[in-house]
């Protein structure tokens with residue numbers, strides 16, 4: 281499933297490529313015909329992300345709400361547009377760019393109060409300037425659930441997915457099974473600031489890179505795919521060589537280093553800079 285940085289990047293690129301001019305909208309697959317007709321010929325005024333949720337305002341009084349889910353894709357296609365292939369739920373054609381949406385969990389027009397309701401269920405989003413991390417810190421302090429589970433809980437922090445949670449806990453030296461309430465304020469601040477830093481890198485580049493270029497010996501733009509992460513889908517710790525462990529926490533597997541992320545006691549943070 282795409283993590284928050286992907287949706288923020290998508291919102292930004294939709295705004296850059298479609299904003300300011302009328303857009304033609306259609307539903308080649310037919311499942312969003314009415315919605316597409318309502319925005320056809322309108323101008324995209326604003327596209328924004330909240331965690332993994334995308335909202336586009338075409339000035340109709342209803343927002344286009346898209347949630348990609350596990351298999352959804354919203355990507356640019358040939359321009360001028362060609363005959364659609366596959367099940368394209370929504371096609372948006374601007375002056376120089378064509379976008380095709382396929383396989384979303386949600387693609388609907390929602391009134392403002394429904395958009396507010398969706399957003400009100402989400403925790404602060406590290407990529408939004410209006411994010412208030414204090415709300416997430418307070419929620420974590422009150423639950424014994426493992427930190428690896430609460431980091432995936434979109435109602436606590438919106439946007440973190442399975443790759444970032446593993447990398448964040450490694451970088452902060454925190455065992456994934458540690459009770460959320462046992463994460464200190466300093467540790468929470470480190471998790472939050474690393475989330476903001478890493479997700480901004482991801483938003484700019486379109487891919488998740490958590491490793492420090494100084495450690496890898498080349499800039500992020502020239503890193504090999506296998507050098508981009510510390511623990512996710514790896515066998516041995518990049519820093520200490522210890523065989524990594526994978527446990528199922530919060531319904532998803534998480535890989536961690538028993539040495540860099542010891543259980544029970546706190547360890548000096550090993551943040552990359």
Ligand SMILES: [Zn+2]
Pocket residue numbers: 517518519520521522537538539540541
């Ligand atoms: Zn290690």
